Amino acid sequence: MEFKEKILVLDFGSQYTQLIARRVREQKVYSEILPYNVTIDRIREFAPKGIILSGGPSSVYDKDAPLPDKAIFSLGVPILGICYGMQLMARMLGGKVAKAAKREYGRAELIIDDDSDLLKGIGMTRRRGTASRAPNVVWMSHGDRIEKYPAGFVKIAHTDNSPVAAMADRKRRFFALQFHPEVVHTENGTKLLKNFVFNISKCRPLWTMKSFIETTVQEIREKAGKDKVVCAISGGVDSAVTAVLMNKAIGKQLTCIFVDNGVLRKGEAVKVETMLKKHFRMNIICVDAADRFLKKLNNVSDPERKRKIIGNEFIHVFQEEAKKIKDTTYLAQGTLYPDVIESISFKGPSAMIKSHHNVGGLLKNMKLKLIEPLRELFKDEVRVLGRELGMPEEIISRHPFPGPGLAIRIIGAVTPVRAEILRQADAIVLEEIKSAGLYDKVWQAFAVLLPIKTVGVMGDERTYENVVAVRAVKSVDGMTADWAQIPYEVLGIISNRIINEVKGVNRVVFDISSKPPSTIEWE
Ligand code: XMP
Numbered sequence: 084m085e086f087k088e089k090i091l092v093l094d095f096g097s098q099y100t101q102l103i104a105r106r107v108r109e110q111k112v113y114s115e116i117l118p119y120n121v122t123i124d125r126i127r128e129f130a131p132k133g134i135i136l137s138g139g140p141s142s143v144y145d146k147d148a149p150l151p152d153k154a155i156f157s158l159g160v161p162i163l164g165i166c167y168g169m170q171l172m173a174r175m176l177g178g179k180v181a182k183a184a185k186r187e188y189g190r191a192e193l194i195i196d197d198d199s200d201l202l203k204g205i206g207m208t209r210r211r212g213t214a215s216r217a218p219n220v221v222w223m224s225h226g227d228r229i230e231k232y233p234a235g236f237v238k239i240a241h242t243d244n245s246p247v248a249a250m251a252d253r254k255r256r257f258f259a260l261q262f263h264p265e266v267v268h269t270e271n272g273t274k275l276l277k278n279f280v281f282n283i284s285k286c287r288p289l290w291t292m293k294s295f296i297e298t299t300v301q302e303i304r305e306k307a308g309k310d311k312v313v314c315a316i317s318g319g320v321d322s323a324v325t326a327v328l329m330n331k332a333i334g335k336q337l338t339c340i341f342v343d344n345g346v347l348r349k350g351e352a353v354k355v356e357t358m359l360k361k362h363f364r365m366n367i368i369c370v371d372a373a374d375r376f377l378k379k380l381n382n383v384s385d386p387e388r389k390r391k392i393i394g395n396e397f398i399h400v401f402q403e404e405a406k407k408i409k410d411t412t413y414l415a416q417g418t419l420y421p422d423v424i425e426s427i428s429f430k431g432p433s434a435m436i437k438s439h440h441n442v443g444g445l446l447k448n449m450k451l452k453l454i455e456p457l458r459e460l461f462k463d464e465v466r467v468l469g470r471e472l473g474m475p476e477e478i479i480s481r482h483p484f485p486g487p488g489l490a491i492r493i494i495g496a497v498t499p500v501r502a503e504i505l506r507q508a509d510a511i512v513l514e515e516i517k518s519a520g521l522y523d524k525v526w527q528a529f530a531v532l533l534p535i536k537t538v539g540v541m542g543d544e545r546t547y548e549n550v551v552a553v554r555a556v557k558s559v560d561g562m563t564a565d566w567a568q569i570p571y572e573v574l575g576i577i578s579n580r581i582i583n584e585v586k587g588v589n590r591v592v593f594d595i596s597s598k599p600p601s602t603i604e605w606e
Pocket of ligand 1: 487561601
């Protein structure tokens with residue numbers, strides 16, 4: 084994608100690297116992450132107006148410490164080194180780094196010695212004479228510290244434990260910080276990044292969703308030409324936004340395919356079809372393959388087998404439908420930037436790379452080429468894009484739903500009857516979570532059907548029926564999660580409704596496990 088004013092983030096393996104790029108983009112300046120060992124030619128071609136060197140777990144004196152091409156310091160482009168990025172600047176530019184006497188993690192108080200550019204407007208400043216000093220909290224995470232400045236640098240801030248918490252070489256526009264401005268715990272971190280992006284690197288806030296849509300629509304049109312494109316719709320945000328954006332670009336050249344695999348949520352198929360067909364007037368084929376999937380899944384208990392069956396069957400159904408559309412050349416897919424970064428990471432191909440709703444095999448079998456219009460976006464940006472495209476909030480802010488659907492929430496054997504029991508219980512959980520105003524406050528909320536039966540009494544009769552577990556979690560990215568403290572009254576309503584309305588359930592329990600050590604899904 085062609086954006087003129089952009090910031091390059093070189094990745095040295097910090098857990099916060101993505102956050103740096105996001106913080107820059109929040110300022111409406113385009114930012115991309117490249118691995119630290121990218122060639123200088125690639126960097127020249129990228130033409131950044133500023134470069135940020137991320138933190139990282141290494142020490143610059145490790146035998147194989149990751150170091151960038153030294154030529155980055157001769158590009159004439161402003162550079163900001165963060166944490167490890169600071170230490171490598173010190174080492175590569177002729178300073179000295181040593182192990183800190185005391186390692187410093189977490190909160191520290193920054194004392195600013197010079198607030199002329201990078202630290203401009205950041206709370207209280209110089210410690211001069213009787214000048215009062217307001218605390219400026221920053222977030223540290225390092226074991227090394229600068230012992231000797233590289234030539235041309237001066238100290239611009241310190242903490243009690245780090246005599247050089249920030250340094251600058253104003254002539255060359257090089258700056259370095261021992262702390263992390265990208266994390267929320269660093270007060271004024273955003274202000275500091277803004278100073279780097281706008282005042283020092285001279286970027287303008289041109290990267291808006293509107294400009295993204297204009298550029299991307301143009302690119303899709305050029306790429307697709309007059310060819311036909313298919314797009315798999317899962318009901319999730321990414322594929323829906325991909326479809327709407329593709330539709331805006333190439334209209335009737337696009338055909339979306341939505342497969343009902345028999346383990347979708349209640350009313351899902353109709354909801355998705357209505358939205359895309361009526362609201363956006365899209366070509367969409369909805370395939371009711373529920374019987375076909377459920378037959379294959381019948382009595383299957385092993386979770387990985389369930390996943391495989393659903394994945395393979397999806398490819399078959401999709402392929403059969405797509406073949407009916409003559410001369411299809413492209414498959415549009417909602418790959419997001421975190422997946423792209425993962426796959427270009429210098430750490431090598433990671434086990435985390437997602438095969439994205441099982442479409443990987445389609446490319447090979449059907450000789451399709453890929454269009455991935457969201458590959459530069461983070462998840463929250465996809466939501467902003469969806470809103471800008473006029474998509475309903477119901478689709479934009481919906482909870483993640485696993486590709487294998489309810490099948491991995493039916494613990495034990497999947498059968499059509501058990502799928503129906505869970506579908507009804509799940510719908511009640513969501514209805515009540517929504518009506519209590521909790522839907523947007525939790526990451527996911529759902530029901531799980533357990534493989535045990537328990538005794539109950541209903542009227543004068545003894546029952547021996549299924550147990551449903553209710554799970555609701557809070558999370559930022561799904562990697563870690565805590566159980567959500569749903570009020571007892573809401574849990575009470577959910578339990579009453581499920582037991583009264585869903586035939587075959589006589590007991591409801593609430594899951595109070597966090598991840599780790601548990602996972603969000605039960606299978
Ligand atoms: P876990 O259970 O690993 O889930 O804590 C983390 C997130 O991933 C989703 N999930 C899946 N998504 N296919 C998917 O597309 C799967 O097989 C799958 N398993 C888990 C889960 O819903 C949660 O958001």
